Amino acid sequence: MSEGLFITLEGIDGAGKSTHLDWLADWFRRRGRTVRLTREPGGTPLGEQLRALLLHEQMNPDTEALLMFAARSEHLARVIRPALEAGDVVISDRFTDASFAYQCGGRGLAEDQLAILEDWVHGDLQPHLTLLFDVPDDVARQRRESARAPDRFESEQAAFHDRVRTVYLRRAERFPARIKRIEGHGSIEQVRARLTPHLEACLDGPA
Numbered sequence: 001m002s003e004g005l006f007i008t009l010e011g012i013d014g015a016g017k018s019t020h021l022d023w024l025a026d027w028f029r030r031r032g033r034t035v036r037l038t039r040e041p042g043g044t045p046l047g048e049q050l051r052a053l054l055l056h057e058q059m060n061p062d063t064e065a066l067l068m069f070a071a072r073s074e075h076l077a078r079v080i081r082p083a084l085e086a087g088d089v090v091i092s093d094r095f096t097d098a099s100f101a102y103q104c105g106g107r108g109l110a111e112d113q114l115a116i117l118e119d120w121v122h123g124d125l126q127p128h129l130t131l132l133f134d135v136p137d138d139v140a141r142q143r144r145e146s147a148r149a150p151d152r153f154e155s156e157q158a159a160f161h162d163r164v165r166t167v168y169l170r171r172a173e174r175f176p177a178r179i180k181r182i183e184g185h186g187s188i189e190q191v192r193a194r195l196t197p198h199l200e201a202c203l204d205g206p207a
């Protein structure tokens with residue numbers, strides 16, 4: 001049986017990561033793998049209810065962080081861990097790097113507080129590969145502004161998204177073996193060509 005693979009996609013709102021989700025899933029399926037495509041917050045019936053609250057209800061930053069991890073705990077127990085145990089490829093549109101970027105970078109929570117939640121909820125498990133989509137902020141801002149009904153995060157000011165991006169880039173420097181920064185500019189084909197070497201390396205396993 002193949003080893004389970006856990007891949008996450010990250011980036012500021014408007015970075016364009018979701019455009020590549022189905023293509024990524026097909027890339028692994030064409031290589032004979034079973035793929036579980038999922039997202040955070042969400043991914044389970046309870047998680048999707050929490051997502052609706054998180055994206056649209058006002059709440060304080062601690063509540064927001066705790067609900068993100070409540071949804072994540074459910075997601076891990078019901079979807080991520082069983083799929084990895086079955087040898088599947090799990091591709092999640094966001095995971096805990098988003099909590100560091102948005103709740104710490106964006107909202108100002110202390111990273112050591114958040115690290116306590118990370119340790120509690122999945123101290124034993126990290127993604128094998130994280131694709132961090134990065135585009136200049138003006139490109140992302142135009143995409144956010146064209147969103148039809150912007151949610152609580154999309155409606156934040158540019159400074160919020162700058163802080164989110166700064167934390168993402170800092171994490172990519174801190175965890176270079178796991179987090180790969182992908183230049184999000186150019187055509188869809190150009191971006192996919194940048195992704196492929198990382199996917200191949202991930203399939204081949206650790207060097």
Ligand code: TMP
Nearest residue numbers: 013040041068094095098099102153154
């Ligand atoms: P999405 O737009 O990529 O579906 O994500 C929904 C929003 O939730 C996005 O603006 C980022 C935010 N988010 C956090 O603030 N913290 C988290 O831990 C996660 C997973 C998402």
